[in-house]
Amino acid sequence: MSNDLQFDLFGGRLLRDAGLRSIARNNPEWFRGAILEIHKLPHGWRGLPEQIRPAIEQAVGAPNHPNAYGMLINRAVKRGLLRRTGRRRPMELDTSHGRWTDEYLRP
Secondary structure (H helix, E strand, O other): OOOOOOOOHHHHHHHHHHHHHHHHHHOHHHHHHHHHHHHOOOOOOEEOHHHOHHHHHHHHOOOOOOOHHHHHHHHHHHOOOOEEEEEEEEOOOHHHOOOEEEEEEOO
């Protein structure tokens, strides 16, 4: 077996994180407003990230890049605003094509 195409998990994560930071830097007003909308979720709320999107888009509009939602959820988890429940569910939006995603809880 050849080592020419060696998988680099660490390097891949670094590139992913750099890209996500770039998205947050390019959408600072959107990001701040979106975090505030997550703060408004009632404690005990349980659901999928895509279920938060309508409130965010009504309050601050759509982000400049669709990957901004992933960055938003990751930051909300790191800040303790959301917590993974350990349950995975299929997404509900037609454009998500039923992909599976983590369910979250607002502690």
